[in-house]
């Protein structure tokens with residue numbers, strides 16, 4: 001079934017709970033082990049060192065960026081660098097403002113509160129958070145109805161580290177409460193190679209340099225995907241190879257998992273093939289394209305398209321989706337002469 005392809009794919013950036021548990025072992029613990037993101041790392045290290053020098057909690061930090069780029073990892077690193085503990089919760093886990101008040105009022109001095117998926121926080125909790133972040137205070141409501149009153153409870157200084165894949169969804173007043181916002185970007189192939197050799201070391205598997213290069217170039221700029229592909233190549237090497245993660249092992253394993261040299265999976269290629277072969281390179285409407293590949297329009301739009309567009313393979317126009325020159329090239333096809341007119 002086509003729809004299960006999307007879920008089974010090894011190149012999607014999201015992770016199951018099970019995978020998140022496996023990831024814990026590969027997380028860098030300190031800032032200097034964290035690969036890439038030089039600008040963010042540099043800025044963060046200044047903030048953390050300055051706070052440590054003053055013996056105070058640093059500004060609140062907002063981490064934004066696509067899944068699998070290291071937001072949770074950085075939140076843990078921030079607490080480790082500050083030598084303090086990390087309290088973890090998330091937007092969806094907080095149902096009522098009272099839940100957040102309970103967490104806040106149990107914080108200890110200089111602790112780091114990690115609020116994952118902060119864009120999914122309910123509105124009343126959000127308002128409580130503004131006050132807590134700015135004035136280190138929560139108003140505890142006692143009683144109900146007309147007789148209810150708010151008792152201000154002051155909190156020790158602490159640092160909120162918020163993470164979001166959708167910074168645009170955060171209301172401005174909340175965004176403004178963060179003294180520092182770090183946006184994480186996709187990693188270069190060279191950076192991913194470093195992530196991979198570090199991970200291979202931790203897993204105790206011998207990884208050849210060419211294999212690291214091959215895996216890195218198919219990992220869509222995402223450390224989570226790189227680590228996942230590494231585990232799949234390790235399996236292949238163990239079961240069908242000699243245990244060594246060679247270039248041949250990497251290529252053979254990634255073929256089994258249908259990840260092509262650009263990091264496209266079966267659905268991605270089906271979309272490209274339909275666009276080029278059935279619709280002459282477009283423009284074609286999303287719904288039509290989705291029917292052609294046997295998927296829901298939403299799946300094509302949210303699962304396959306973002307990477308295809310990012311890679312310059314597919315274009316979105318007011319009249320529909322079009323195949324860009326790189327798409328024809330990637331499929332080993334020649335673009336029809338007329339397709340050039342689509343770009344004018």
Ligand SMILES: Nc1ncnc2c1ncn2[C@@H]1O[C@H](COP(=O)(O)OP(=O)(O)OP(=O)(O)O)[C@@H](O)[C@H]1O
Nearest residue numbers: 023026027034035067068069070071072073223224
């Ligand atoms: N800069 C990095 N150096 C080394 N490993 C990294 C780096 N960034 C991420 N990783 C690894 O990638 C995996 C995913 O990272 P992490 O969980 O921090 O992503 P995330 O941004 O929180 O994703 P999500 O939005 O899905 O929660 C982890 O196993 C982590 O070890």
Ligand SMILES: [Mg+2]
Nearest residue numbers: 071072073116
């Ligand atoms: Mg995370």
